[in-house]
Amino acid sequence: MVAEGSPNEGIVIVGGGIAGLATALGLHSGFCRMGLKSQILESHDSLRTTGFAFTMGTNAWRALETLGVVDSLRQQHVRLQRVSTTSTVSGATTHVPLTGRGNFGEYEARCLRRDLMVEGLARELPRGCIRFGAKVVGIERKHNGSLLYHLHLADGTTVKAKVVIGCDGVNSVVAKWLGLPKPGFVGRTAARGLAHFSDGHDFEPDLQQYFGDGFRLGFVPCDDKTIYWFFTWYPSHREDGEGCEEEGSMMTSGVV
Ligand SMILES: Cc1cc2nc3c(=O)[nH]c(=O)nc-3n(C[C@H](O)[C@H](O)[C@H](O)COP(=O)(O)OP(=O)(O)OC[C@H]3O[C@@H](n4cnc5c(N)ncnc54)[C@H](O)[C@@H]3O)c2cc1C
Structure with a gap:
């Protein structure tokens, strides 16, 4: 799920699971090798390596x-x-x-x-790419001369982005904001x-x-x-x- 805004802020990926990590890596050094930097916002306070x-x-x-x-x-x-x-x-x-x-x-x-x-996947990402403890609770579209997305976090801070990529799993905040049907x-x-x-x-x-x-x-x-x-x-x-x-x-x- 991608929403595109103006070109003066970065790419933000919501969710640091397999999809989020792979997307960040793909943008940076994977399939397109464009060196595109992104910021992953992950709600948990560390990499979620549980599971089987x-x-x-x-x-x-x-x-x-x-x-x-x-x-x-x-x-x-x-x-x-x-x-x-x-x-x-x-x-x-x-x-x-x-x-x-x-x-x-x-x-x-x-x-x-x-x-x-x-x-x-995480090991190959540039240092600082993942921001842990960053739970997105709301998204706003803002026009201040240019189009930006404001991502509101549970801790009260806001992250601005020109591109938002939703990789936040089955209960996705991004999907809900885009109006996609429930799973x-x-x-x-x-x-x-x-x-x-x-x-x-x-x-x-x-x-x-x-x-x-x-x-x-x-x-x-x-x-x-x-x-x-x-x-x-x-x-x-x-x-x-x-x-x-x-x-x-x-x-x-x-x-x-
Ligand atoms: C911890 C865990 C263990 C799993 N183990 C298995 C397994 O053993 N076998 C199997 O078949 N499938 C497993 N799954 C499911 C499987 O990984 C996913 O269904 C599949 O890989 C899709 O990955 P995804 O990255 O789209 O979503 P997910 O793997 O669900 O990742 C979504 C990520 O987004 C984060 N997130 C969610 N909401 C927000 C928010 N509002 N703001 C910021 N971050 C948010 C979550 O913390 C999570 O890290 C597991 C999933 C998780 C999260």
């Missing part, structure tokens, strides 16, 4: 490559070989390879730990976590998943000591959709 993991395919790895953060992340995560899916109703299992070449070159899939991705509730609930094996595990580098009567569960190695697991079920206990405005970290309500 994401299984990411070729396009996502290409994106990290373009942002210049891919080398250490590739070294820290095992390359997945296949997806095995079992129906608990019929007992049948299918296997789909995650290797070989497709339309976009060689296929690549790994399960990426969220903490390592967030830290990896829809998909009716699915998830619990997820990481299991740590201090002496290493013996699982193959495969995504194993099972589905049945309204649920899907699975597990997948991130590296030789960490397994990501998930359990999703449908319909949810909140069929009315209440609670869908909770922030993204609610997705991490699983117990490790």
